[in-house]
Amino acid sequence: MESLYTALDQGKVGIFESPTGTGKSLSLICGALTWLRDHEEKKQEAAKLLDTEGLEKGSDDGKEKKSSEASEPDWVSEFVQKKAERDMVNKLKDEELKRKKREERLEMIRHNAQLRYAMKRKATEDDETVKLLQLSKEGAESETHDPEEEGLIVAEYESDEEATPKSRLCEDDDDDEDLEEDHVTKIYYCSRTHSQLAQFVHEVQKSPYGDSVRLVSLGSRQNLCVNPEVVRLGNVQMMNDRCLEMQKNKHDKREKASDLEPKRRRGVAKATCPFSGFENLMSMRDEVLVKVRDVEQLLQHGRDTHTCPYYSTRMAIPAAQVVVLPYQTLLHASTRKASGIKLKDQIVIIDEAHNLTDTISAIHSVEMSGAQICRAHSQLSQYCERYRSRLKAKNLMYIKQILFVLEGLVRTLGGKVGQNPNTQSCQPGSELLTINDFLFRGQCDNINLFKVQKYFEKSMISQKLCGFVEKYEGNGINSQSSCKNKENRRIEGLGLYLQSLQNNPTVVSEQQVAAEVKPTMASPMMLVESFLFALTNANKDGRVVIQRQACLAQSSLKFLLLNAAVHFTQIARESRAVIIAGGTMQPVADFKEQLLFSAGVTEDRILEFSCGHVIPPENILPIVLCTGPSGQQLEFTFQTRDTPQMMEETGRVLSNLCNIVPGGVVCFFPSYEYEKRILGHWEATGVLQRLQTKKKIFQEPKKANQVEQVLSDYSKSIQRCVNAEGGQSGALLFSVVGGKMSEGINFSDDLGRCIVMVGMPYPNIKSPELQEKMTYLDKNMPHIDGKSPGKAMIENLCMKAVNQSIGRAIRHRGDYACIVLCDHRYSRTGTLQKLPEWIRSSTRTHTSFGPAFASIRKLCDVLMRQMGVNMSLCFPAVFSVSRSV
Template sequence: MINTKVSRYLPYVGWRPLQAKIADFIYSNLGEGRGVVIEAPTGVGKTAAALAAALAYSEGEPIKVIYMIRTNNQAIAPMRELSKLLKVKGLFIPYVLVRNRARMCCISSTSKLPYRDFLMECNYLKRTGECRYYIKLRESGVDHSLFMDTVAGLESPGEYVKSICKLGVCPYDASRMLISDARLIVLSYYYLFSLNAPEVVDLDLKSSILIIDEAHNLPYAVLDLNTQYLTEAMVKAAVVDVRRFVSDINVKAGALRALASIRALFRDLFIGVTEQGERRVDSTKVLEYFNDIDYLSEASGEVLASKRSRGILLAGTPLSDIIDFYKSVVKMPKDKALFLSIGNDGRAIVSRLMDPSVAASGVLNNAHSFIVMSGTMPPTRLFTSLLGVKVKVSELRIGLTEYVKSSNVKAVVYGEVTTKYTERSEEQYSRIAQALISVYDAVNHSVLAVFPSYDTLKATRKYIKQGVDLVVEIGTTTIEDVLGSIKVNPHKLILAVAGGKLVEGIEFRFNDINYIDAVAIIGVPYPEPNDFMNGLVDVVKSRANYDDAWHAVYTWQALVKVKQAIGRGLRSDKDRVFIILMDYRFKDNPIIWREMTNYLPNIEVTSSEGELVRMLKEFTSNNLNK
């Protein structure tokens, strides 16, 4: 029986059985210096359960609940539940949202600047009295009651910012001022997991319960948050800025010399680096190319001033990023390393944090409690090894078939193909394409085909015949465009990349119908081995054995991506989906096979395309929901 105190904070009339189980487990395990791991399928109601348990636990105590978000869309979930709690039960929880200052700015042109340039512009506007939102806040403060009345019932970050802008005050600074008055804080990862954040928030972790949804991404989100790039394109753009906007002859000449030296870095150090990936490089070799760097600082100030005087919107400059990168290399701690990288955006020098625990362990170990949850959590021992968690952790894992009927899922390993690097060939790509076409022809709605990389996607696409209505994930693809296209014609073959925008954080659903009939996972989406990934294995190995370290970095990244892809077809307990694991390695790798058979009911194996299509048609013929 769920605690009545917890039920008070449920934003619905009643509990779903699994949701009540999650809330009860969290509430009973929230204690000082404790962690809670929750794995449960999408649709169970994890967000509402975690919020209800945490708010109930903190009631009457000097404990704040901090809901951590990585993306703008992730803020929608807690805001939606708070809005429902107000509407259904008339209970308002005082809360604030704190994202980076640019995303909360009322001046739209300024908010689109690169973040470092935005902060410079923001400080300039405040210093000169040109930001009326800051001036009003400084002179009049913010009325607590009016602020909370304004944000009550809002359901998106965009509404939140617009509503506070209408009060005439800066949403970012006003929200930070009211942190002490809030019971719940919706907070960007940046403020707790960035080692060099220009701005911080005043929080007492010992008196905070952290809720982190989609936590399967947390170790790599922490690493990304502490990564800096110097790209060749950035240097070329800086040259254009100097030539166009710097009038001082000496400064211009010195800055161009400095940039020419940095451009030579890309010419010299990348000799022999041709494949996509990352190769480690000593920082001393990189610093040799940073000459006359002081001229870049002078040029940066002149460029920004010149652009501002000419009324140019988005008046940033890549010079600022180059200077920041140089400073980070000069002061680079032992936990970071430099890599030569060639990716889809060209050549780059990348400064990476090598150990996510450096940024995460202090936060998680010092919090009063934390709740990490996802539909695809890796094993707790591997997750805690990556993040350096030392406190006691309790876990609750709800399997897919506890939520979805076994009859709603059919999974088949199609062993006729593989994307294993040593076996890739045009014949393999042709076979994959033919199998996808046969699957597409056998369903009424859409097939989501998930590739391990964009290269394998492109190699397969050329074999897909005309007449197939394709949606292909590329850099400019937007979720809105994809969903709009499906509305026009729901019979699509969607080519996506594992871990990409069409596999995480999207629902192909309209009017309670999920338009994904089949999910085909082409190949096991292992990360590409490179110096960075292997270095990460070495870091984790210092806290675990080699096998666990390798699986934490490689195997479980692949499995999480596979489960995320499967989840696109199962967004509620009413959905039905046919899963095709298109690679013999799903059966031949013991760890992957064990995990898949535990996760999916009754997996069959076939190397016959005809048999695959027969099983698909048999499954869809029993589908009464679509």
């Protein structure tokens, strides 16, 4: 906490490592909030000091005046007194004048809003008049426009450089900023999952600051929406679109109510959200700041008060002292802006930050399939065709540019737009290009993507298109009656075409089946928008991977971000201090090089802190096992790991461990492929049958929704009484490094008395994405410890994954476990240095199996006897034979 306080006070970027179970969350809370309290007190004292100095100066001036008045004639004193009175009156008049000017300015802002709406309405009516004349002249249509479609049409677009001075004046941006509430000094705390954020909030509630701190928990609409009509949609994107549509309808309704002239046209009333009334939101905003609540408590409070927690929490951000939010909200610039987050001179704490670089890269990397690109092109084409006569020239120009870019994207995959992507065949293969080369390949290099990006943001064309598809897709698919006119035929064609794009090809792969389970967005245009935004990165900072499959629908384009620092620079530059914390932050060398130094953070601004565990040294036994029971050297390289000798030796190691370790044993394999291969070999050779005689075997499921059930069954098996006749005792869980159980799962106490790491989980070095990342690092980063940055990154990725997996054990101060690293390569000095200090200091390397087995048996025997359990009763088959291995 002292180091944390120093980092915050001096504006440092701190890297803090503290193992799980050592009180990391509580230390972050108390240290940060203590600094915040002291910081506010210093500000108040400085303000009082300035006021005192002003009063003292005024008092000295008064004394001088009195002494001078005593020696002056009466008429002079009278003149001075009258002058002072006139100055006071003038001062009051000035203040009153300023107040009136502010009121007039506010009134002008309101008037300008009404004027803008009136001008927009007049322009719309003029356009409608012209269109009606054109329609009557052409005889194309006899029906008037559907009022419900008004919200689907893009408003007249004017870019910043094209805007006239008058239109800029009407915006009143400066005035709006003046009226915005000031942000107090605050702490932004973010973590990976909502459950981890909720755990942090509960720690705040238990801390000494629980009753006094103003804390706000942010979440997505999926977590905080209380409107049943929106919640039932399920899909996050559809929920966002529906909520924004309701807010827009409410805004339009307010503008119509403020308009003096009644609306002549009658239309169907548009749905608005009954939970987002301004007065209710303000009331809940105050209640949010009074009491510390997590997301679930906010959701329940919103249901009880019929008020929207999503917008209430965002309104509470300026006055909050602590804002709790997920990774994505903080690390993504446009999401920060949309949420109202301002980092200027604020504190940022990023917890569980061991994969921060990869997280930033993943957030800003985008992948989309050929089917999604074709759907987006088809939908936008139909939208443009339907509303062509009602769209302004600028809108048509930018929409045609977007369509041209989409055609180029499909062209790079070897297909054509306007045809079913499931029936278009492609030449299988992969290709990796720079951003510029990709744009040249798609013939899109003459399109200004920065202007297209600005158009996406201002026109909200993606949301408009989503509403358009939702309105007409079902009509086209379900329509049984004959089409009345060309317009209906066109929309029905859209629906039928969209349906054809969703049809499955003849050969259905496992990936397609998995993809079909996921809800489909009404329109993939937002994905296209993200991809085009990614293409505006610098040419050296990103690559585009073209993956061609047998058909166009299964082919894909992926933008790969190589330099995560470009998106971390703003956070590091604007924030007063940034704290990057985690249970396992080692190794930090590439972390500093790739993220901090590249983001402009200097060495003198970085503060590192790492502490050991709170457990006694004898409660942990990390072992590097170089050979197995038969003397076979353990080396799980790509060339040797599939040999029968290596698989059988691994089985013998595991069998011996299950004989002496009580409770649960968790075995991590380097990949799903190797797990499948070695378990198949063990089943054929009888190794699995031998393991099942001692422990019940469980395997990590492939589906995420099955993890909880497997863990529950695993825990119940361990809790069952030990069979005195030497039957099953505990359980054995097979898992995969980087899988669903290697992070965020606590194998505390009997759930993880032994963690076995089979081999070293190096990533696939033949991956084109990884090779490009290595090439980029070798060109732009300095060598680390005499190794090339690319090679160092591969080793660090491996050891980070190992550290996360073995960190699943030892979760509190009374816990104990042994960790067995099965590969002689772990004994290398450079590799050992990348283990966490609290594990590295106790690690022992054994070149033969006998001493390693004896030390594990001794640990189990001693600690079980301390707990009052006789090991010979637990494992009579083992202790009835000789104690030598």
